[in-house]
Amino acid sequence: MVFSSLPFLFAYLPLTLAIYFLAPLRLRNLVLLLVSLFFYGWGEPVYISIMILSTLIDYTHGMLVERFRSRDKLARWFVGQSVVFNLLLLGFFKYGTFLAENLYLLTGIQIPQSVELWPGMVIPLQNVPLPIGISFFTFQTMSYTIDVYRKDATVQRNLIKFGAYVTMFPQLIAGPIVKYKTVAEELNHRSHNTENFALGARRFCVGLAKKVLLANSIGALWDQQLTAQGAGELSAVGSWLGLMAYGFQIYFDFSGYSDMAIGLGRIFGFHFEENFNYPYLASSVADFWRRWHMSMTSWFREYLYIPLGGNRHGQAKTLRNILIVWFCTGFWHGASWNFLIWGMYFAAWLILEKYVLRGALDHLPAGLKHFYTLLVVLVGWGIFAIEDLSACGSYLALCFGRGALWNASDLYVLHNYMLTFLILAVSATAVGKKAWHRLPSRAQAVLTPLLMMASLLLSTAYLVDGSYNPFLYFRF
Numbered sequence: 001m002v003f004s005s006l007p008f009l010f011a012y013l014p015l016t017l018a019i020y021f022l023a024p025l026r027l028r029n030l031v032l033l034l035v036s037l038f039f040y041g042w043g044e045p046v047y048i049s050i051m052i053l054s055t056l057i058d059y060t061h062g063m064l065v066e067r068f069r070s071r072d073k074l075a076r077w078f079v080g081q082s083v084v085f086n087l088l089l090l091g092f093f094k095y096g097t098f099l100a101e102n103l104y105l106l107t108g109i110q111i112p113q114s115v116e117l118w119p120g121m122v123i124p125l126q127n128v129p130l131p132i133g134i135s136f137f138t139f140q141t142m143s144y145t146i147d148v149y150r151k152d153a154t155v156q157r158n159l160i161k162f163g164a165y166v167t168m169f170p171q172l173i174a175g176p177i178v179k180y181k182t183v184a185e186e187l188n189h190r191s192h193n194t195e196n197f198a199l200g201a202r203r204f205c206v207g208l209a210k211k212v213l214l215a216n217s218i219g220a221l222w223d224q225q226l227t228a229q230g231a232g233e234l235s236a237v238g239s240w241l242g243l244m245a246y247g248f249q250i251y252f253d254f255s256g257y258s259d260m261a262i263g264l265g266r267i268f269g270f271h272f273e274e275n276f277n278y279p280y281l282a283s284s285v286a287d288f289w290r291r292w293h294m295s296m297t298s299w300f301r302e303y304l305y306i307p308l309g310g311n312r313h314g315q316a317k318t319l320r321n322i323l324i325v326w327f328c329t330g331f332w333h334g335a336s337w338n339f340l341i342w343g344m345y346f347a348a349w350l351i352l353e354k355y356v357l358r359g360a361l362d363h364l365p366a367g368l369k370h371f372y373t374l375l376v377v378l379v380g381w382g383i384f385a386i387e388d389l390s391a392c393g394s395y396l397a398l399c400f401g402r403g404a405l406w407n408a409s410d411l412y413v414l415h416n417y418m419l420t421f422l423i424l425a426v427s428a429t430a431v432g433k434k435a436w437h438r439l440p441s442r443a444q445a446v447l448t449p450l451l452m453m454a455s456l457l458l459s460t461a462y463l464v465d466g467s468y469n470p471f472l473y474f475r476f
Contacts, residue, residue: 003257003264136174281428
């Protein structure tokens with residue numbers, strides 16, 4: 001089940017809100033846990049057991065870390081166990097088939113499709129279905145035990161509250177990555193009032209509109225351009241239009257889901273951290289990654305880059321640390337070589353900016369810095385989106401002149417999508433937000449419910465009438 005679906009909007013969410021707010025305060029974490037498990041098990045009920053197992057392991061290890069804190073070596077051992085378990089869980093379900101296939105290509109060793117542990121108990125080793133959101137909830141539970149060890153978070157002794165944190169459906173399948181310490185206090189005491197509900201509902205409607213009305217409206221063009229490439233009918237202009245379409249699609253899709261998650265969290269009394277800050281306004285690649293998927297960037301910085309030494313031990317180790325972090329960032333997104341290349345691509349640009357281009361970029365006009373950043377990012381999206389490396393190389397070659405400069409279909413695309421591109425470009429900036437804040441408070445009070453209703457009605461109409469509603473984060 002995804003947020004931008006009719007069953008979620010008109011069945012699951014209203015029932016969940018009714019059950020949650022009718023329940024006594026002392027039972028609301030339990031309600032949140034149960035409805036979240038139902039949400040997660042909607043598509044693949046068997047994977048509820050994986051989430052429960054992950055919850056129990058990390059809850060237990062958090063308790064063990066706290067219990068043996070005075071014996072530091074033993075406490076670190078339990079932290080290590082928790083990390084290893086989460087990585088093994090992630091590795092088996094997300095990367096097992098990828099590793100098996102590449103092991104066969106490199107060595108000729110064939111990994112069996114499955115293994116029978118005992119009669120009737122068969123474990124698949126290849127083509128294992130990917131549990132939705134496993135990258136998100138394993139990172140969250142892994143950070144919990146680390147923070148307990150560091151004394152950045154107080155151990156949670158209530159299993160229901162910890163389970164509610166791990167399974168919390170608003171941020172379960174597409175982020176943002178919510179660290180336990182961010183919501184620890186609110187698991188114990190949080191405010192349920194009309195202000196939180198209203199602000200959360202407004203944020204949810206904004207996110208829904210971004211996902212359904214903006215991301216879906218341009219996503220079809222990206223698919224169209226990929227089809228044109230396969231038929232040998234794509235030009236340089238058409239290929240760049242395709243990359244722009246995908247760039248807008250993934251931004252409004254992902255930031256829309258983040259807005260919906262933050263809004264739902266607010267309705268339930270939680271304050272999640274922001275995940276996007278107008279990334280397409282960035283003036284450098286480093287600035288882009290300070291603005292895009294900020295919860296992921298923060299996680300890798302806090303739990304990998306800094307523990308590796310960050311930039312504190314000389315240039316060589318700093319370069320090593322950047323490469324490790326971005327190798328892991330790329331691989332985190334998916335079990336495919338294009339994601340690893342994508343990670344190394346951005347590592348290379350970040351290293352160039354840090355050690356080679358810094359002076360030159362500082363002296364460029366703001367417009368040129370912005371253009372350079374968008375160019376690098378759009379090429380990166382091409383690597384990210386096309387898993388077939390041969391097709392990816394061919395597509396990017398078209399962007400840089402291998403083929404016709406333009407063709408008649410480009411005029412058709414421009415004619416049909418020019419207004420859409422203009423709306424998307426403006427919506428990716430802070431222009432609308434600034435204009436809204438200039439309105440008198442009375443005008444805001446009148447317009448807010450009208451715009452929320454329009455967002456819900458138009459999104460519903462789109463979902464009823466259209467069949468194009470991709471979920472980009474299934475493989476993450």
